[in-house]
Structure formats: C-alpha cells, structure tokens
Amino acid sequence: MLYYLFEYLDKTMDVPGTGVFQYITFRSALALILSLMISTIYGKKIINFLRNQQVGETVRELGLEGQTQKAGTPTMGGLIIITATLIPVLLLTKLNNIYIILLIVTTLWMGTIGFIDDYIKIFKKDKQGLKGIFKVIGQVGLGLIVGSVLYFHPGVTVREKANTPITFNQSQDVVYQAPTESKSTATTIPFMKNNELDYAKIIEWTGDGYENWAWLVFIPIVIFIITAVSNGANLTDGIDGLAAGTSAISVLALGIFTFVSGNLMLSSYLNIMYIPNSGEMTVFISAFVGALVGFLWYNSYPASVFMGDTGSLTIGGIIAVLAISVRKEMLLPVLCAIFFAENLSVILQVSYFKYTKKRFGEGKRIFLMSPLHHHYQKKGYHESKIVTRFWIVAILLAIVSIVTLKLR
Numbered sequence: 001m002l003y004y005l006f007e008y009l010d011k012t013m014d015v016p017g018t019g020v021f022q023y024i025t026f027r028s029a030l031a032l033i034l035s036l037m038i039s040t041i042y043g044k045k046i047i048n049f050l051r052n053q054q055v056g057e058t059v060r061e062l063g064l065e066g067q068t069q070k071a072g073t074p075t076m077g078g079l080i081i082i083t084a085t086l087i088p089v090l091l092l093t094k095l096n097n098i099y100i101i102l103l104i105v106t107t108l109w110m111g112t113i114g115f116i117d118d119y120i121k122i123f124k125k126d127k128q129g130l131k132g133i134f135k136v137i138g139q140v141g142l143g144l145i146v147g148s149v150l151y152f153h154p155g156v157t158v159r160e161k162a163n164t165p166i167t168f169n170q171s172q173d174v175v176y177q178a179p180t181e182s183k184s185t186a187t188t189i190p191f192m193k194n195n196e197l198d199y200a201k202i203i204e205w206t207g208d209g210y211e212n213w214a215w216l217v218f219i220p221i222v223i224f225i226i227t228a229v230s231n232g233a234n235l236t237d238g239i240d241g242l243a244a245g246t247s248a249i250s251v252l253a254l255g256i257f258t259f260v261s262g263n264l265m266l267s268s269y270l271n272i273m274y275i276p277n278s279g280e281m282t283v284f285i286s287a288f289v290g291a292l293v294g295f296l297w298y299n300s301y302p303a304s305v306f307m308g309d310t311g312s313l314t315i316g317g318i319i320a321v322l323a324i325s326v327r328k329e330m331l332l333p334v335l336c337a338i339f340f341a342e343n344l345s346v347i348l349q350v351s352y353f354k355y356t357k358k359r360f361g362e363g364k365r366i367f368l369m370s371p372l373h374h375h376y377q378k379k380g381y382h383e384s385k386i387v388t389r390f391w392i393v394a395i396l397l398a399i400v401s402i403v404t405l406k407l408r
Contacts, residue, residue: 102150139226155277
C-alpha cells in the first residue's frame with residue numbers, strides 16, 4: 001500500500017525522495033526492520049494474550065530432560081511470525097505481483113491448517129490434533145493452486161539464456177539468438193554444467209505436442225515438494241529455537257537466489273535463468289526473515305512461546321513455494337537438509353520398527369528416538385547445544401547452496 005502511495009507521489013507530484021520506494025533493496029531493508037520491530041515489540045503482547053487465553057502446550061511424557069518444565073508454555077506463536085511477515089508485505093510490496101499473491105495465499109493457507117491443528121490439540125484436548133489425512137488434503141490443495149498458477153498464469157515466464165548460437169548451413173555464419181521470455185517448466189540442477197532440466201522432457205516419449213501436457217508432471221512435483229518440506233519443518237519444530245533458526249538461515253539463502261534471478265544484469269553475469277518479476281519476492285523474504293529472527297527473541301532457550309503447527313507448517317510451505325518459484329527446488333535437499341534428515345529419521349524409524357516386529361516378533365529401532373533431534377537429546381546433549389550445532393550445519397549448507405551459483 002505504501003508502495004503505491006509513494007509511486008503516486010513520485011510520478012504525479014514529483015515529491016523529492018519518494019522514488020526510493022521503486023528500489024527492491026530499499027523496500028527489503030525497510031521490510032526487515034519493520035518485521036523485526038513488530039515481532040519483538042508486539043510479540044510480547046501476543047504471548048501475553050495467548051497466556052491469558054490459556055493457550056498452553058500439552059507436553060507428552062517422552063522421558064526427555066527438561067520436558068516437564070515446558071508444560072503450559074504458550075503455543076500458537078506462529079501467529080507472531082505470520083503477523084510480522086504480512087504487515088510489511090502488504091505495506092511495501094507490489095500487491096499485483098503474482099509471486100507475492102502466491103506467497104500471501106501460502107502463508108494464510110498453511111497458517112490456517114496449522115491453527116486448526118493447534119486449536120484441536122489445545123481446546124479439544126486431543127493430543128493428535130488435526131487428522132493426518134486432512135493435513136495432507138490441505139497441503140495437496142495448496143500444491144494444486146501453486147502448481148496451476150505457476151504453470152498457467154501468463155505472468156510467470158522465464159527468459160532463456162542469451163548468446164545461444166545458431167549456425168546456418170549455407171554460409172556457416174554464426175549468429176546469436178536474442179533472449180526471449182516464455183512459459184517454461186525448466187528448473188535448475190545444482191552442481192552440473194548444463195544445469196537446466198525441463199520437466200516436459202519427462203513425457204517426451206508420448207510424441208508431438210507433449211509440451212501441452214507438461215502440467216501432468218509439473219503440478220504433482222509441486223504438490224510433493226510442498227508436502228515434503230512443510231512436514232519436514234513441522235517435524236523439526238521440537239526443541240527451542242531449532243525450526244525458527246534453521247529456517248531463517250535457509251530463507252536468507254533463498255533471498256539471494258531470488259534477488260539474482262529477478263535481476264537481469266546479475267542473472268546474465270551468473271549465467272542463470274532470469275525470471276521476470278520474481279525479484280519482488282526479495283521484499284517478502286526480508287519480512288519473513290525479520291519475523292523469524294524476532295520470533296527467536298522469545299523462542300530461544302528457554303522458550304517463552306512455541307510456534308506450534310501454526311508456525312511450522314507455514315514456514316515449510318513458504319520455503320517450498322519460494323524454491324519452486326525461482327526454479328531452485330532441486331537444491332532443497334541440500335539447503336534444507338536438516339528438514340529432510342528429520343523427515344528421513346522418522347520414516348526409517350517407523351519402517352524398521354514395523355519390519356523387525358513383523359519378522360522377529362519384536363520391534364527394533366535405528367535411533368534412540370525420532371525425529372533426529374530427540375535422538376541427540378536421549379544421548380545426553382543439552383538442547384541448546386543441539387540447536388547451536390544444527391544452526392552451524394544449516395549455515396554450512398546455505399553457503400554450499402549459494403556457491404552452486406558458480407560451481408557447476
């Protein structure tokens with residue numbers, strides 16, 4: 001909203017200084033500051049409100065050190081993250097940008113699913129919360145929306161790399177094709193020289209016109225990524241500061257990818273896909289990072305508030321949509337390796353337990369407890385040490401991910 005006000009003042013009334021709002025870097029910095037202020041200053045008020053409403057965490061007895069002291073700690077703190085993100089976004093972004101619209105929808109959609117889950121746990125006294133099938137339906141629904149918009153919306157295009165040589169047979173003269181913007185299902189493969197994969201090629205065997213059916217591949221892939229990453233973030237949210245800290249690091253790295261992908265000169269220099277209008281997501285990312293860091297003010301050990309599924313599902317959904325939008329979803333196993341390790345630890349633990357119980361009559365475990373962070377708690381590590389080391393790993397993974405811009 002402020003963007004449009006200052007745009008009007010600049011172009012219509014020629015007010016000095018108002019043109020600075022046209023710069024993504026300025027608005028990103030402002031969004032970061034504003035979201036930090038909202039999450040830290042007003043976060044306390046939200047926590048007090050949650051405490052007054054007796055929105056306290058019900059802790060299951062898992063035999064973990066310091067677990068009982070957390071009983072009654074306010075949850076649904078994801079409301080702080082959502083509020084501190086959306087207010088700067090509504091004020092400072094171009095609200096007609098299709099990527100911003102998708103991210104706002106993602107935030108509200110996943111936030112609602114998480115809120116319902118937390119509400120059932122707290123007020124209905126059902127520790128299982130929202131049934132898994134309904135969570136999956138919600139994630140699939142969002143995947144359908146995001147996948148369909150990214151595939152069919154005319155505003156979502158990719159500019160092909162410049163300097164693509166074409167040789168004419170008669171004269172053997174080499175000319176270079178000018179870059180063009182077009183609809184594309186291409187994505188980036190990390191660590192490879194010719195690092196673009198077109199999902200449409202998967203069904204090339206069907207014959208001519210296969211490009212028209214590429215959505216049959218693209219949309220299911222989007223659904224899978226959103227479901228996997230949101231569940232990974234949900235499982236990572238188990239000890240104070242873990243999910244918020246690792247997510248802030250991953251999102252900051254995605255912000256770099258978004259900025260360079262949306263900048264014509266930088267994308268040309270780095271020889272990566274230029275995605276028109278995607279740079280606007282940098283403002284959203286700045287607000288999101290500020291909200292996560294501000295939330296850590298209260299969520300670091302010992303936590304004054306937990307984010308709950310309201311926050312964790314929202315975080316996972318946003319990260320997934322950001323990565324898909326800038327065609328970096330194949331980098332997620334590296335960038336968000338902690339999420340995937342948490343997911344994988346649960347899958348392996350449950351699968352191995354069922355297998356050994358069926359075969360030997362007694363279930364056996366790979367880890368002392370899953371998700372993975374609980375395994376280290378069982379081994380006697382203090383949770384603040386686990387969180388710090390996971391943050392260090394997340395920073396290393398983010399650096400490796402950023403290096404892929406040139407390492408291929």
